[in-house]
Amino acid sequence: CERFDRLYGEISSSALPMLEKTIELLSLYRGNFLARYSMEFWVTPNTVYFHNAYISSLLRILPSLIDSEQYENVFDFCRVASGLEPFHEEIHCYWMKACIALKKRKMAIEIFQTLSDRLFSELGVIPSDETRIVYREAVQTGNVQCRLQTVDQNGTAVICRNSASA
16 A cells, blocks of 8 residues: 555656556556455545546556557556446547557457447447547458447447458
8 A cells, every 4th residue: 555655646746657657556456445344434535545546547657558569568457447447438448459459359349349338238328439439440450340230229239250251
């Protein structure tokens, strides 16, 4: 906790992203703080603080990781973060971008489909324009061919097939 807090203080007060320190901070985070004591009044503010520090540090470093082509790091960090923030589109967009860069386009499409289903079924919303743009990039540049098929007035199904096997 102390190391995480100290690193977060250094990172958040710096004008520039601090790659190495942020990567260390992200590797320290293990999810909800003292989860089995969550009913204690003092635990919740600390849990929220550490969670928000983790997410804000991640979002601050992701553009630098993409710019420096550290796609494996982006992939790994976003995979973990998507479990903590299953509705956070920005995290999912970076995860999909990493998949595309790593030639895992089918996985990017699956990430989009899962996110899209979750957003619609639980919140009644569709993915943002940015998320759909990244999705289209995955569909258009891969050898996975997809087409949108309207299921009903409320939903859209994405039908995919690998063009190599067709």
